[in-house]
Amino acid sequence: MDAVAVAHREHWGRIVATLIRVTGDWTLAEDCAQDALATALERWPRDGVPGNPGGWLMTVARNRALDVLRRAAVEDRKLREVAMTEAPPAPDDRLRLIFTCCHPALALEARVALTLRTVAGLSTSDIARAFLVTESTMTRRLTRAKSKIAAARIPYRVPEGDALGERLTGVLAVLYLLFNRGYDGEPVLADEAIRLTRMLGTLMPAESEVSSLLALFLLQHSRRHARRDASGDLVPLDKQDRDCWDRPAIAEAVQILHRTPIEGPYALQARIAACHATARTPSDTDWPSIALWYDELARIQPTPVIALNRAVAHGYAHGPAQGLKLLEQAQEIRNDYPMVIAAEADLTARAGDNQRAATLFREAAAATTDGPERRALLTRAAELQP
Incomplete structure (x- = not known):
């Protein structure tokens, strides 16, 4: 059902992030979110899509977690916390989840996989296919990553002060790697990188490198329909059909760059990409400006x-x-x-x-x-x- 797919894409990260915060159990949070989606698949076609799909899913997932915790005889405080999770989750929950998944104590590929599973809600089989491994291998990797978070007592929070800038660089590197995997062959990963970066920009609007990274992704992804010919072979940039480029995405990226200061490498890369994307013909490309941007980069x-x-x-x-x-x-x-x-x-x-x-x-x-x-x-x- 399309409505459930949309709700999954838009609300999975919020639900999982909140349940992780109040239960402290990553697997329980994911299982309860998955149960809520399964319930929606069963009920929405019969009863209709609720007016607030995210709130409906959050309530079902919360109740499921409450039932599990009751049966496990977890302390009263945890039960009360879950029971009080009636309101929509705060944006900070999603930020906590992103920064926890991207903690530098985890290997880079583990951070990418954990972000895809926990924040984006991709299935383990889809992630395994993107990494060219079996589903059982990816399941073990994800389990090890979660276990390391628990064993190392990695805090479920957004860092502050100087640590925020250092950790944000790592988060953006994960998103960059995720996008490149999609750009080179798995479009769904590029789409998820754009969606997650857009979400991060909403949560951290003052961070110029987040906005710059979103602009860079939009500019690069705007050429996705022109990069290969009918046989699947690569088409060089100067021979691509520019009428196939996604002009609304290019326009959005240019607007982002107009209001974003140049404060880091992603800002420079985005401006290089903009020089290519805004050229109507190869001969119109502003190569002198591109050379200057590369000098600075x-x-x-x-x-x-x-x-x-x-x-x-x-x-x-x-x-x-x-x-x-x-x-x-x-x-x-x-x-x-x-x-x-x-x-x-x-x-x-x-x-x-x-x-x-x-x-x-x-x-x-x-x-x-x-x-x-x-x-x-x-x-x-x-x-x-x-």
Whole structure:
């Protein structure tokens, strides 16, 4: 039933977060939320969708938790807390849940999986498919993560002061990884990353990097329908059908950036993405601005991947010779990251040496394990040497 699916997506995190707070039991909270959804599937088609679906689900889940706690003879204080959970849960409950799931004591992939299960409400089987593991393996991982939270007595709260900024960086890194997994092949994960970031922005409106990350996601996701052709092969940015781009999403992202100060790496990445997304044709792309944004990004985040992208930007803004010179700063990842070779091939082709460029494209294709990416690189080589 569509109404139950919508209620699941919109209210799962609220219900689970509140029940975790008042019971202290992650598994009980998830089980009771799942029972409430099952009850809705049974009753709503017969009785109609309630006026307040979230409140209805919260009441059913709370009553279920109350029954379980009674049978387990849990202390009276816990019973009273659950019984008093009549009002809609506070936003702080969801914040507590996000920060707990993303605690640095957990491995990064465990944080992503736990966030998907507990905050987003994805099924264990869906998460397992995204991580390319069996459902039983993912169940064990989630169980270990929850056990570690309990054993390490990780506090169920939002950090304060300087600790908030440090922990928020980790939360945003989890969302960024989640989006990239979706961008590279599991669209549902990209959608969830956008939804969770939007929710986090509502809960923490003063945090500019949260808003910037949302804008970045919207801009990147706006091209999802143009990134692959009918055969599933990757389409380079300069050859994509820009009429297929999601213009409302681009407009929303641009509005966000207009009111958001530039205070971190996500703000810079979002402005780079905006330069691409707002160009109506490839020749309209503001490469000089992109090169400047990458200069600043490389200053605060001097990684080889950013050095690679900076070299490409300068190659388009100031000529391929300049790009090839800067590309030397990314050579340390050449053997592990075929896109370094592909970037050198592209800049070499723009410098006029088609034969060497074709050889480099084939070298990059041989180094990648991604099928669509390999075909795209071989296509470029064939275009240069028919």
